[in-house]
Amino acid sequence: MDMPMSxxxxxQAVILFDGWSVQDATGMAFSVLxxxxxxxxxxxxxxxxxxxxxxxxxxxDRETRDTSDPxxxxxxxxxxxxxxxxxxxxxxxxxxxxxxLLHVLQVVGAYCLMLVVMTYNGWLAIAVFLGAGIGYLxxxxxxxxxxx
Numbered sequence: 001m002d003m004p005m006s007x008x009x010x011x012q013a014v015i016l017f018d019g020w021s022v023q024d025a026t027g028m029a030f031s032v033l034x035x036x037x038x039x040x041x042x043x044x045x046x047x048x049x050x051x052x053x054x055x056x057x058x059x060x061d062r063e064t065r066d067t068s069d070p071x072x073x074x075x076x077x078x079x080x081x082x083x084x085x086x087x088x089x090x091x092x093x094x095x096x097x098x099x100x101l102l103h104v105l106q107v108v109g110a111y112c113l114m115l116v117v118m119t120y121n122g123w124l125a126i127a128v129f130l131g132a133g134i135g136y137l138x139x140x141x142x143x144x145x146x147x148x
């Protein structure tokens with residue numbers, strides 16, 4: 001089978017593997033919807049990776065501080081109990097493992113979406129772009145705008 005080297009507009013395509021072969025307009029429509037959903041969920045995964053990365057520092061710092069008496073902390077910093085180093089390391093390792101797993105999923109998802117675009121089917125490429133846009137709109141809606 002010859003692979004096209006420019007975009008084409010057809011309702012027939014093989015998407016990612018031989019088992020996902022589209023032969024008619026109905027199949028293409030369902031495939032486009034599935035790819036839009038996958039693209040949107042991929043943006044959600046990117047947001048989750050960032051959230052876990054932020055949370056790692058917050059949870060570990062929160063557990064290593066003694067916040068029982070803020071005034072006593074200022075006057076007697078040497079009397080605070082030392083953080084449980086083993087617990088802190090265990091938490092950091094757990095967060096790092098979660099981030100690593102999510103990163104692998106993110107890389108796999110990115111390559112799959114790239115391969116969908118590389119089918120050079122215009123409908124499928126538009127589906128990837130729409131999915132990314134919809135996902136960003138949904139999952140990054142509460143991002144603060146940076147003031148210059």
